[in-house]
Amino acid sequence: MGVCRMNHHRDSETPLASDHATTCTLPEDCGDAALLGRVYPFALVLRLRVLQVVCGISGAVMGTVAAIEERGDVNLGLGVPAGCATVLAAAVSIHTSRGFSGYQPAAASPRMRCARAALWCCACALHAALAVLAAAILSAGEASSTLTVLAGVELGITGVTAAAVLALLWIDCRYDPD
Incomplete structure (x- = not known):
C-alpha cells in the first residue's frame, strides 16, 4: 500500500525507525507534496487540534464560572457557547482530516467541509x-476582582484559541493543495 507513513507509527507494513521523520515509499505515491519537499505535518496539526479542544473546554468552564459570578448575565458567560463551538469545530476538523497514515486525498464530502468552515466561523465570531466583552470589563475597571480575573483568563483563552486557528490556517494554506 504505497502511502506516506510516519516512522514512529508501528505498523505491520512499516518498521519502527529510530528517528521521527516522515518518509514515502515512492515519490509518486505521495503526490505533489513529496515532490515539492513539503510533507503535511500531521503531528503538529493534531497537537494544535488538541490545544483547541483544551481551550474550548477551559473557555466553557470559565464561562460557566463567570455566569455564576454575574448571577445569570450573559456577558462573560458567552464563554460557554464559544468553548462548546470550539470543541465541536475541532472535533469535526479532526474527523474530516486526511488521516495520520500519510497524505491522502480529501476524505470529507464537500458538505462536511462546508459544515466545518461554518463551525469555525461561528466559533471565531x-x-x-x-474578547470585546472581556476587554470592556478590563478597561472599565469597575467590576469585582473575581470578574476582572475571569475576564483576563477568558481573554487569554480566546487569544490562544485564535493563535491556534491562525496557525492551522497557515498550515492548510501552505501544505494542502485543495
Missing part, C-alpha cells in the same frame, strides 16, 4: 465577541 463567538470568541471575537467574548
Whole structure:
C-alpha cells in the first residue's frame, strides 16, 4: 500500500525507525507534496487540534464560572457557547482530516467541509465577541476582582484559541493543495 507513513507509527507494513521523520515509499505515491519537499505535518496539526479542544473546554468552564459570578448575565458567560463551538469545530476538523497514515486525498464530502468552515466561523465570531466583552470589563475597571480575573483568563483563552486557528490556517494554506 504505497502511502506516506510516519516512522514512529508501528505498523505491520512499516518498521519502527529510530528517528521521527516522515518518509514515502515512492515519490509518486505521495503526490505533489513529496515532490515539492513539503510533507503535511500531521503531528503538529493534531497537537494544535488538541490545544483547541483544551481551550474550548477551559473557555466553557470559565464561562460557566463567570455566569455564576454575574448571577445569570450573559456577558462573560458567552464563554460557554464559544468553548462548546470550539470543541465541536475541532472535533469535526479532526474527523474530516486526511488521516495520520500519510497524505491522502480529501476524505470529507464537500458538505462536511462546508459544515466545518461554518463551525469555525461561528466559533471565531463567538470568541471575537467574548474578547470585546472581556476587554470592556478590563478597561472599565469597575467590576469585582473575581470578574476582572475571569475576564483576563477568558481573554487569554480566546487569544490562544485564535493563535491556534491562525496557525492551522497557515498550515492548510501552505501544505494542502485543495
